[in-house]
Amino acid sequence: MTVWFVxxxxxxxxxxxxxxxxxxxxxGETVVRTGSxxxxxxxxxxxxxxxxxxxxxxxxxxTAENITAALPAESDPGYLGEVEAIxxxxxxxxWIYQRVGIIDPLDPEDYLAHGxxxxxxxxxxxxxxxxxxxxxxxxxxxxxxxxxxxxxKWRTVxxxxxxxxxxxxxxxxxxxxxxxxxxxxDSGTFADRMLMEGDPFCLLEGMAIAxxxxxxDRGVVYLRSEYPAAIAVLSEAIKTARERxxxxxxxxxxxxxxxxxxxxxxxSYVCGEETAMLESLEGRRGMVRAKPPLPAIExxxxxxxxxxxxxxxxxxxxxxxRGAESYAALGQERSKGTQVFQLAGNIARGGIVELAFGVxxxxxxxxxxxxxxxxxxxxxxxxxxPLGAYLSADALEVPMAYEALAAEGCMLGHGGIVxxxxxxxxxxxxxFAMEFCVEExxxxxxxxxxxxxxxxxxxxxxxxxDAPAEAEQLLRDLCDVMTQGxxxxxxxxxxxxxxSALNQFPEDFKRHGMKPPAA
Amino acid sequence: MSEKTADAGxxxxxxxxxxxxxxxxxxxxxxxxxxxxxxxxxxxxxxxxVVTDVCNVTRADVHGVFSYYSDLKKAPPPAISVRxxxxxxxxxxxxxALAAAWREACEKDPGLAADTGIDEPVFCLGNCxxxxxxxxxxxxxxxxxxxxxxxxxxxxxxxxx
Numbered sequence: 157m158t159v160w161f162v163x164x165x166x167x168x169x170x171x172x173x174x175x176x177x178x179x180x181x182x183x184g185e186t187v188v189r190t191g192s193x194x195x196x197x198x199x200x201x202x203x204x205x206x207x208x209x210x211x212x213x214x215x216x217x218x219t220a221e222n223i224t225a226a227l228p229a230e231s232d233p234g235y236l237g238e239v240e241a242i243x244x245x246x247x248x249x250x251w252i253y254q255r256v257g258i259i260d261p262l263d264p265e266d267y268l269a270h271g272x273x274x275x276x277x278x279x280x281x282x283x284x285x286x287x288x289x290x291x292x293x294x295x296x297x298x299x300x301x302x303x304x305x306x307x308x309k310w311r312t313v314x315x316x317x318x319x320x321x322x323x324x325x326x327x328x329x330x331x332x333x334x335x336x337x338x339x340x341x342d343s344g345t346f347a348d349r350m351l352m353e354g355d356p357f358c359l360l361e362g363m364a365i366a367x368x369x370x371x372x373d374r375g376v377v378y379l380r381s382e383y384p385a386a387i388a389v390l391s392e393a394i395k396t397a398r399e400r401x402x403x404x405x406x407x408x409x410x411x412x413x414x415x416x417x418x419x420x421x422x423x424s425y426v427c428g429e430e431t432a433m434l435e436s437l438e439g440r441r442g443m444v445r446a447k448p449p450l451p452a453i454e455x456x457x458x459x460x461x462x463x464x465x466x467x468x469x470x471x472x473x474x475x476x477x478r479g480a481e482s483y484a485a486l487g488q489e490r491s492k493g494t495q496v497f498q499l500a501g502n503i504a505r506g507g508i509v510e511l512a513f514g515v516x517x518x519x520x521x522x523x524x525x526x527x528x529x530x531x532x533x534x535x536x537x538x539x540x541x542p543l544g545a546y547l548s549a550d551a552l553e554v555p556m557a558y559e560a561l562a563a564e565g566c567m568l569g570h571g572g573i574v575x576x577x578x579x580x581x582x583x584x585x586x587x588f589a590m591e592f593c594v595e596e597x598x599x600x601x602x603x604x605x606x607x608x609x610x611x612x613x614x615x616x617x618x619x620x621x622d623a624p625a626e627a628e629q630l631l632r633d634l635c636d637v638m639t640q641g642x643x644x645x646x647x648x649x650x651x652x653x654x655x656s657a658l659n660q661f662p663e664d665f666k667r668h669g670m671k672p673p674a675a
Numbered sequence: 676m677s678e679k680t681a682d683a684g685x686x687x688x689x690x691x692x693x694x695x696x697x698x699x700x701x702x703x704x705x706x707x708x709x710x711x712x713x714x715x716x717x718x719x720x721x722x723x724x725v726v727t728d729v730c731n732v733t734r735a736d737v738h739g740v741f742s743y744y745s746d747l748k749k750a751p752p753p754a755i756s757v758r759x760x761x762x763x764x765x766x767x768x769x770x771x772a773l774a775a776a777w778r779e780a781c782e783k784d785p786g787l788a789a790d791t792g793i794d795e796p797v798f799c800l801g802n803c804x805x806x807x808x809x810x811x812x813x814x815x816x817x818x819x820x821x822x823x824x825x826x827x828x829x830x831x832x833x834x835x836x
Contacts, residue, residue, distance in 0.1 A: 166801070166802070166815045167801075167802050167804070167805055167815065167817060169814075169815060170802055170805060170808070170814075170815040170816055170817030170818075171805060171817040171818060196804040196805055197804065197805075199805070199817075321701050324701075340799075340801060341798065341799055342799065343760075343762030343763040343764045343765070343798065343799045343803060344762075344763060344764040344799075344803045345799075345801070345803065346801040346802065346803055346804070348801075349801040381746050382797060382799065382800050382801065382810070383801055384813040385813075385815070419706075420709065421746075422705060422709065422744035422745070422746040422747060423744055423745035423746035423797075424743065424744055424745065425798060436705060437702065438701070438702035439700075439702030439703055439704040439705040439706060439740065440702065440704065440705070440736075440739075440740060441739050441740055441743040441744075442743065442744070457701050457702070498803065498804070499804060500764040500767075500803035500804050500806075501763065501764040501765075501767035501768060501803065501806070502767040502768050503804065506803070506804025506805065507804050529768065530768075538763055542762065542763060542798075572764075572803070574763050574764045574767055574803070575767060576767045577767070580766075580767065585763070585766075588763070588766070592762075592798065595798070596798070
């Protein structure tokens with residue numbers, strides 16, 4: 157029987173996938189709602205197979221009107237042939253995203269049929285210590301941006317005794333937590349969202365493995381409020397997982413008890429910083445904590461806590477399933493395994509690209525992404541979110557890996573790559589970086605809270621100045637204070653986009669005598 | 676209804692909303708404020724005192740949380756929320772121009788402005804490959820322009836009927 161596959165992902169729906177699915181159903185067709193393949197420029201991407209498990213052929217940019225007029229046919233201009241043979245997808249090494257776009261994200265049978273739970277089953281057959289060592293051996297590092305080795309973090313939490321909540325009586329029950337940071341606030345990143353919408357059981361399986369490995373009994377996903385669709389899908393998945401015994405008392409008939417709840421953020425970017433996230437989870441203002449104590453020792457409510465990004469945790473099931481050795485064989489230096497790159501901004505073929513570390517920005521942007529959407533030349537690329545440096549178009553040969561990027565003064569961040577064409581004004585972008593910091597600083601430390609406000613003023617002053625050399629020196633001094641003196645990455649890295657813009661595009665800052673841009 | 680009974684009604688409602696949360700959650704202040712906002716669409720002035728009381732914390736603690744998070748609103752929101760992404764990936768594909776064009780469209784159409792409160796910028800909606808992105812109520816709009824935004828607002832108006 158012919159089956160149609162239409163994404164339910166929010167990005168696909170943002171360009172009409174829901175209407176397409178409804179139009180197919182109105183024709184009496186069988187429609188399975190999946191996640192998105194991540195070939196976002198083709199959305200709504202509709203696929204067809206002769207059975208649920210058959211080879212799928214696809215059509216790009218389908219509209220509901222197309223469907224109402226006639227079912228997609230091989231002779232249509234949007235026909236793509238076999239979907240998995242499309243170059244963009246065929247070259248990828250999908251570990252985290254292995255099921256996204258293929259399965260119905262809320263169908264547990266579909267999850268099992270595509271290798272779901274095999275990582276957790278293997279983990280439960282090992283000792284917790286062996287699971288930690290397997291993750292350590294894989295070389296997995298934190299995908300949220302800091303790149304801390306996950307195995308070391310887990311080992312630290314595993315070595316702690318479970319603790320009572322701060323303020324509770326000492327005879328209260330003792331806990332450890334697995335906190336998943338799904339506060340994906342960086343512009344240019346959407347891989348956490350698409351994973352949660354496209355394969356939520358994978359995240360829950362990863363959390364359960366982490367819980368078993370470190371002896372945690374409680375899990376929390378801190379999910380930003382800007383992602384209502386992800387909140388809905390993950391909530392539904394948690395319910396199903398509990399019904400199936402994948403969460404709760406004695407998961408998969410083991411002795412491990414573990415349950416997960418979702419906590420929704422409230423619109424604060426800095427809550428993506430792990431200690432600010434803990435404050436927010438404890439119900440307070442999302443202000444950064446000084447470290448030590450490390451969250452692994454004293455985290456949520458004072459208990460030992462694993463804090464990992466969505467992509468870090470979602471890497472774990474496939475590492476356990478396919479083995480640490482094959483994971484560690486991918487990548488380069490101490491950047492092991494795969495990274496989910498997100499091609500965003502002004503790019504012709506934007507979307508999700510999961511590849512081993514080491515692919516160059518050039519190849520991602522020009523070969524896979526095929527340059528700008530506007531067709532104009534690339535002028536600048538921002539790597540690693542709003543706190544990441546801008547690279548000029550001639551500096552894109554850098555391999556995408558932690559060490560190689562650091563050597564260039566850049567960072568991988570959460571894997572977002574935002575492309576700008578030659579119409580961008582880099583002084584305006586530098587000013588925006590400071591404005592963003594004004595808006596989102598938690599206010600705890602002075603260099604960030606005051607420095608960002610002064611930063612906007614100093615950039616305005618520089619653009620209007622009769623003595624630009626002095627004004628530029630003032631901006632550099634201010635950036636130095638913010639870099640050296642801030643408590644966390646918010647104030648500490650805001651100078652990155654500012655200084656990289658200033659250093660590589662000085663001509664954009666030369667507007668002697670001009671008025672500053674309107675706020 | 677006199678002001679006093681209205682206040683008492685609000686206090687009872689808020690108490691009813693948050694008491695079950697405070698009973699089970701360790702750090703409940705933000706959750707309580709979110710529950711109040713979910714119910715009313717914003718956090719009414721009288722609610723802070725009730726949250727203070729039920730959570731057994733100081734008024735400053737609750738006010739501090741309330742004023743920190745941009746999602747928590749002091750006043751009733753417009754009938755339809757329109758949020759345009761103001762972050763880099765959308766800037767790269769004309770986000771700033773769209774925000775200006777949308778403001779202009781709202782100035783020309785008082786009904787649109789009244790229903791939507793013009794717009795509220797947001798930093799990233801996670802639709803960075805299909806920008807400019809916007810969110811109209813809970814619906815994500817990709818490759819947004821004024822016409823597509825107006826269509827989304829019309830759909831939201833229809834859904835509200």
